[in-house]
Amino acid sequence: xxxxxxxxxxxxxxxxxxxxxxxxxxxxxxxxxxxxxxxxxxxxxxxxxxxxxxxxxxxxxxxxxxxxxxxxxxxxxxxxxxxxxxxxxxxxxxxxxxxxxxxxxxxxxxxxxxxxxxxxxxxxxxxxxxxxxxxxxxxxxxxxxxxxxxxxxxxxxxxxxxxxxxxxxxxxxxxxxxxxxxxxxxxxxxxxxxxxxxxxxxxxxxxxxxxxxxxxxxxx
Amino acid sequence: xxxxxxxxxxxxxxxxxxxxxxxxxxxxxxxxxxxxxxxxxxxxxxxxxxxxxxxxxxxxxxxxxxxxxxxxxxxxxxxxxxxxxxxxxxxxxxxxxxxxxxxxxxxxxxxxxxxxxxxxxxxxxxxxxxxxxxxxxxxxxxxxxxxxxxxxxxxxxxxxxxxxxxxxxxxxxxxxxxxxxxxxxxxxxxxxxxxxxxxxxxxxxxxxxxxxxxxxxxxxxxxxxx
Numbered sequence: 001x002x003x004x005x006x007x008x009x010x011x012x013x014x015x016x017x018x019x020x021x022x023x024x025x026x027x028x029x030x031x032x033x034x035x036x037x038x039x040x041x042x043x044x045x046x047x048x049x050x051x052x053x054x055x056x057x058x059x060x061x062x063x064x065x066x067x068x069x070x071x072x073x074x075x076x077x078x079x080x081x082x083x084x085x086x087x088x089x090x091x092x093x094x095x096x097x098x099x100x101x102x103x104x105x106x107x108x109x110x111x112x113x114x115x116x117x118x119x120x121x122x123x124x125x126x127x128x129x130x131x132x133x134x135x136x137x138x139x140x141x142x143x144x145x146x147x148x149x150x151x152x153x154x155x156x157x158x159x160x161x162x163x164x165x166x167x168x169x170x171x172x173x174x175x176x177x178x179x180x181x182x183x184x185x186x187x188x189x190x191x192x193x194x195x196x197x198x199x200x201x202x203x204x205x206x207x208x209x210x211x212x213x214x215x216x217x218x219x220x
Numbered sequence: 221x222x223x224x225x226x227x228x229x230x231x232x233x234x235x236x237x238x239x240x241x242x243x244x245x246x247x248x249x250x251x252x253x254x255x256x257x258x259x260x261x262x263x264x265x266x267x268x269x270x271x272x273x274x275x276x277x278x279x280x281x282x283x284x285x286x287x288x289x290x291x292x293x294x295x296x297x298x299x300x301x302x303x304x305x306x307x308x309x310x311x312x313x314x315x316x317x318x319x320x321x322x323x324x325x326x327x328x329x330x331x332x333x334x335x336x337x338x339x340x341x342x343x344x345x346x347x348x349x350x351x352x353x354x355x356x357x358x359x360x361x362x363x364x365x366x367x368x369x370x371x372x373x374x375x376x377x378x379x380x381x382x383x384x385x386x387x388x389x390x391x392x393x394x395x396x397x398x399x400x401x402x403x404x405x406x407x408x409x410x411x412x413x414x415x416x417x418x419x420x421x422x423x424x425x426x427x428x429x430x431x432x433x434x435x436x437x438x439x440x441x442x443x444x445x446x
Contacts, residue, residue, distance in 0.1 A: 080311030090306035107310040
């Protein structure tokens with residue numbers, strides 16, 4: 001299992017891709033038990049910020065602190081404490097939902113992947129379709145499996161990247177319920193979305209990015 | 221090391237499970253390899269003696285072309301639904317992803333070769349029975365090096381739009397020495413050269429394998445990070 005922490009602090013993050021400055025010095029703090037919505041137009045740096053928080057990319061300058069652990073030295077232990085739920089489900093379409101959840105539980109070093117998968121299946125009530133290949137799922141079903149996959153290791157930080165895209169109202173309500181449960185458990189939640197309705201319903205705090213800088217919000 | 225091997229095993233088993241269910245990679249790759257072999261046989265056949273001399277080249281060309289196809293398809297599975305991001309987010313050593321994918325692809329390629337070898341023997345008038353053991357070793361060594369190098373570059377294709385072009389253009393020049401060694405070793409073996417001579421080529425192939433595998437283990441992490 002990964003490291004535990006109750007605060008993530010991005011300090012003066014700069015990320016440059018070639019000639020493009022995706023982030024130009026972003027500082028923000030994300031607290032446990034709170035949902036922070038990151039807003040901004042396309043190209044403002046939201047996804048880049050999420051990649052840096054997810055440890056999928058290294059900042060050109062600046063650092064991310066997970067509790068007291070510096071992201072530059074945290075390595076795989078930090079990755080074991082971060083979950084990502086995105087528009088893309090990150091599940092293998094030719095495996096069943098159950099096999100997907102068990103595989104990622106095993107990759108996260110969980111001692112009994114089958115037991116953990118059973119817990120999540122019961123929690124999200126997804127047992128009805130879980131023995132079929134994921135390729136056959138509806139968008140809503142796929143996103144519920146993706147949520148189970150993202151939470152399989154009980155992450156301290158859950159990053160949500162446009163999770164409601166393509167979902168109907170019922171599926172969005174189900175997603176909100178699950179996200180609220182995670183907030184009540186003390187998970188740090190960061191949501192990137194263009195869905196203002198979703199943002200208005202669940203945001204505890206907001207930051208707004210434009211051209212790689214924080215221009216509004218508590219962290220500005 | 222234990223964590224790397226454990227995670228690699230999970231990833232390889234996942235690939236084998238998907239393949240057992242779909243048969244997609246082995247079937248399409250085998251068909252392609254068979255087609256290359258039959259076309260080469262029809263195009264270049266002069267007489268039985270010439271055919272025997274050409275067989276090693278045709279065999280390895282078919283393996284190499286089919287291998288590129290297999291590796292491309294194998295990594296396409298990681299691209300679909302952005303699963304690669306999920307793998308990279310897991311707290312496993314990045315090298316284990318490379319190792320697991322390599323083992324899976326090696327298994328696919330060996331399955332293709334089980335079909336390909338008898339076909340080459342029939343079409344090119346080869347008597348494989350006396351050399352089957354050493355030939356199997358050469359095939360494993362040559363395929364291992366090819367897969368070890370190919371898996372590394374195919375992983376880059378997950379993030380590249382011109383992925384097939386990149387894989388072919390980068391991979392073939394890199395593995396050319398190993399491919400040549402495989403062809404020469406196979407030709408010597410089938411031509412009745414002493415086993416000691418073939419063993420020298422096998423050692424060279426083994427050295428290539430070690431270099432490609434070590435390079436893959438070291439470079440995979442940096443190549444899959446922004």
